[in-house]
Amino acid sequence: MPLYEGYTSDKHVIIFDIGTAYTKCGVAGEMCPRCIVPSQLKDEKTGKVRKLWEYNTEDELFENLKDFLFHLYFRHLLINPKDRRMVVCESLLCPASFRETLARVLFKHFEVGSVMFAPCQLTALLTLGTSTGLVMDVGYNETLVVPVYEGIPVLKAIQSLPVAGKAIHERAKQILLTEGKVKTGSIEKPVSEQRDCLTEDVLEDIKVRCCFTTKFDRAKKIHRVTMFGENESNLPTPPPSVQYPLDGNSMLHVDGKVREHACEVMFEQDNEQQSIATLILDAIVQSPIDMRKELSRNIVIIGGTSMLPGFLHRIQLELQSLIQEPRYVNFLAIKKFRFHQPPAKANYTAWLGGSMFGALDTLASKSVSRDQYKETGQLSDWCTLSQLK
Ligand SMILES: Nc1ncnc2c1ncn2[C@@H]1O[C@H](COP(=O)(O)OP(=O)(O)OP(=O)(O)O)[C@@H](O)[C@H]1O
Ligand SMILES: [Mg+2]
Structure with a gap:
């Protein structure tokens, strides 16, 4: 029609x-x-x-x-x-x-x-009938944040980071190679001995079917171990593992750690203290002052990777936490972020x-x-x- x-x-x-x-x-x-x-x-x-x-x-x-x-x-x-x-x-x-x-x-x-x-x-903004908004596209290769005001992209404030679907696949592969096991009949072997089984398609399927974005407080505990070297015993109890059928004979044991940790690659801050959540705040900070409030109240998230379970909730909590940090609290007088819900799936x-x-x-x-x-x-x-x- x-x-x-x-x-x-x-x-x-x-x-x-x-x-x-x-x-x-x-x-x-x-x-x-x-x-x-x-x-x-x-x-x-x-x-x-x-x-x-x-x-x-x-x-x-x-x-x-x-x-x-x-x-x-x-x-x-x-x-x-x-x-x-x-x-x-x-x-x-x-x-x-x-x-x-x-x-x-x-x-x-x-x-x-x-x-x-x-x-x-x-075009993403057009679906909402608005011409002002902060559009975040979390696709495959990169995450891109573009502030748009009255239909004009604010070019100087565009932010991007090469972290999206592909980075999650790489992280999942890395964890599987160190910890994963493949069971063929009654023989169990480490994945590292059968590297070929982790094709891009398998990794993507594992991501979409088994992985999720974890809760904010659990994530902080995970980061303390994976990024700051705390003892592994401080990790929260992992979610149940999953048996993933590779073919008629073999089963890949997908540990709870892969399911929960793989998506964290998007929220870990790199050497420049950037994560996909800081991109939103950086884009707002770099936009002219009189646009900032309106942009923070019109955030639109698109791209297939944002369809991961828990993603939208997590990004809201990340923003609420980051906004308290000294590097933002002194520049932004924003207390609340509002998100649009587009009339189509994010991808x-x-x-x-x-x-x-x-x-x-x-x-x-x-x-x-x-x-x-x-x-x-x-x-x-x-x-x-x-x-x-
Ligand atoms: N339901 C889902 N859950 C999690 N991830 C998903 C889901 N659906 C798609 N994806 C992931 O989204 C990514 C593709 O998203 P999208 O189609 O927006 O990217 P793209 O437009 O091809 O890439 P880009 O915009 O970076 O050029 C893939 O990595 C895919 O695995
Ligand atoms: Mg795209």
């Missing part, structure tokens, strides 16, 4: 959000993506998998995108892209070479009608905003058409604010 009455075109607008881990794609005006697929390509002959974002040259990326988008259009969406409008939700920090190559593939190879590049932090909130945008009448005026692109070979760029002629 279309969301807006202003939806007039007889050809559906296609919406993409090409994340580093998952690509969400679907049709404008719909409430959820038609498919969410890993951002990777599988060679049909050899069965080898290569990641879309791992490329050395732009030509390689061009080939990757060509194959990947072909798959999306003709295997998943079953829509011919020729002459259609596209909306691409991209991160504000997306490399220019990626968006230029993507535009080249869309216009030259698939001959789409027009493309609009929309920053996903802005496709940005996509939903793109879907709403794609259904608006104003889409044509905000897009780059194929003719414009052919004439100038350029895309308008938000950071230079240069417009196409």
